[in-house]
Amino acid sequence: MDTWIKIASAAFLGIMVWRLWPAANQWLKNGPKGSKKDWQTAIMVLLAVVGFVILLIMMVR
Amino acid sequence: MNNYGQVARGRESALATNKVLRNTYMLLSMSLIFSGVMAGVSMAVGISQGMALGSIIGAFVLVWLVLPxxxxxxxxxxVVFAFTGLMGLSLGPMLSYYLAIPNGGNTVMTALGGTGVIFLGLSGYVLTTRKDFSFMGGFLFVGLLVILGAAILNIFFSIPAFSLAISSGIILLMSGFILFDTSRIIHGGETNYIRATVSLYLNIHNLFVNLLYILGAFSGDD
Incomplete structure (x- = not known):
């Protein structure tokens, strides 16, 4: 990758961090909090995604 | 009379939510098709990495400054079509690279199908269970900031294992964002179908790009 593309990409991602910061802060402070059961459900769903991605990796190997 | 009023308001709210959902999926499907066409154009023209980066920056300028x-x-x-068109255009160099290597077509199609299955599975789960995943907001946004910070570092260090870890993290985050965004639509947290479409489009786009990167790496072609 050319050096100028690297610098432009990093600058763009830096601007993205700067734009997302207030939203992240707001969701952390004022967002609803989940119960243990809510988090267990979310983790189970995300684990199903992990399992599916592993299946896809095995398919292309 | 009071109960009748509450039922009527509840029905109105449900109708409004269904309208947002229907409009979102309609606009999302059309913009995904348009994005795919623009990716094809990008490959046919053979745009460079620099132009692809310019397309992404242009797309985000539209979302940040023009869309509001x-x-x-x-x-x-x-504006949504202009945004998704530019995002599709940015996929050209990556798709051309994978399609040029042995078995690359299979990898691209697997990533495309996998993205579709993950999106439909997660959206279907939220729509059928009607669970509220808005509690994930803080975790997802902070996770995104951490991943973006890691991606900035990796632009300069270019460590392959770190790239794979970042892509895996993005796949998990985008899956979480699909749950979060869909549940916000059905629970009335997001009432603007144009904003909802852009959010879901970004989830799908990032999911596809990072799934393709991981599948490309593990297929031994990267």
């Missing part, structure tokens, strides 16, 4: 002015009017739909 038009998100409540029909002009917002044209």
């Amino acid at each position: 002015r038009f998100e409540n009017s029909t002009a917002g739909i044209f």
